[in-house]
Amino acid sequence: MRRRDTELSSLFKRLYEDNVLGRITNEQFRMLSADYNDEQNSLKERIPQTMKRIEKLQASIANVSRFVEKAKRYTEIPELTGELLNLFIERIEVGEREERYSRTAEQKIVIHYRDIGVLGAFAEEAQKIAV
DSSP states (O other), X not given: OHHHHHHHHHHHHHHHHHHXXXXXXXXXXXXXXXXXXXXXXXXXXHHHHHHHHHHHHHHHHHHHHHHHHHHHHOSOOSSOOHHHHXXXXXXXXXXXXXXXXXXXXXXXXEEEETTTEEOGGGHHHHHHHHO
């Protein structure tokens, strides 16, 4: 997108020179310059959004790498200890029971892992709640 933005600036300069030198008509100049301006304005809006998305993806990759490095240290976990919980889990959210005062009523439990967030079926739901 940045490259195309630079190309559009160069094209617009050449188009202007062609108009001044009489190689193209004023009507052609207006039509082409309007198209180039529209495309360039669209790019100027999309470039920052795309950059934010790229930064977010890079941060996500770094987080996953950190999690994998931690996990490599513990290839076999015979017992779940407090140290392991603190190392891998950021927080655990326990939802309300569907039926009050019932011991068998279902509850939603969402586990937020350190560095990578929520995994599995609740990931999308947890993101909706966070937003």
